[in-house]
Amino acid sequence: MIFFNASKLPILLSPYFLPAIAPAIAKLPYGLPEKEIKRIIENDSRYFWDNWKHAVESRYLLLPLELFQNSTFKKFRQIQLPDCVQFVIDFKEAKGGSIFATIDRDFSEQKFIGSEIFLTPFIGESIMYRTVMFSFLDLTKAMVLDTIAYDYNKNSKLLGVIGRTPATNAVIRVFKKLDQDKLFEDEMFQRYVRAHSKVRLAHMLQTFNYTLPGGITVNYQNIVATAEKEMEDVKAMMKSENTPDWIFLTRQ
Structure with missing residues (x-):
């Protein structure tokens, strides 16, 4: 830009x-x-x-699946972003609802509600039951995890994929530089x-x-x-x- x-x-x-x-x-x-x-x-x-914070703007960028399938990415596992991108704060796969029939892909809310309403208190042998349930919820969340580990260098504008290679289109949330003539104001x-x-x-x-x-x-x-x-x-x-x-x- x-x-x-x-x-x-x-x-x-x-x-x-x-x-x-x-x-x-x-x-x-x-x-x-x-x-x-x-x-x-x-x-x-x-x-x-x-x-x-007012010198940058929040934007979303769609990274098509083809980017993760070319030979350059497979060799370096890096993607060149536009020069206007200052920070990258999130990297996710672009997916729909959960395979477990819930629109919320983050199980943290269900975990807290379930522990207070449906599960037994932290008393005696009930702790074992709670531990098993929490382990199951953590495993479930890991199965539907859509975030991807990444590393971004603001000087080279290279987005490095540290975690798994996305299997679908990916979306990153970035902060882009405010145009300099707008920054003057x-x-x-x-x-x-x-x-x-x-x-x-x-x-x-x-x-x-x-x-x-x-x-x-x-x-x-x-x-x-x-x-x-x-x-x-x-x-x-x-x-x-x-x-x-x-x-x-x-x-x-």
């Missing part, structure tokens, strides 16, 4: 970032080179795709890029000691401190909103 034409970057950039950067440097006869601004935006875009992204640009400008000017006409010396440390605090505030807000969907607890 093509996110945007790089030649249009200055046009896309100017209404979002340059006016906000200008107040900090309006009285300075300096500015960041356009190549440096492009580099900042590219790097910050990668950071947001990795760490900001995100307030968090704007704040982060503005702050990052100020930091880079201050670092560039601090390489040598400049004295402006009139004997004025610019306090670059203040610009850096303010911009870095803004970046930390953005990271803290992103972390507070990127909450987990579920927590898995285990006894050590």
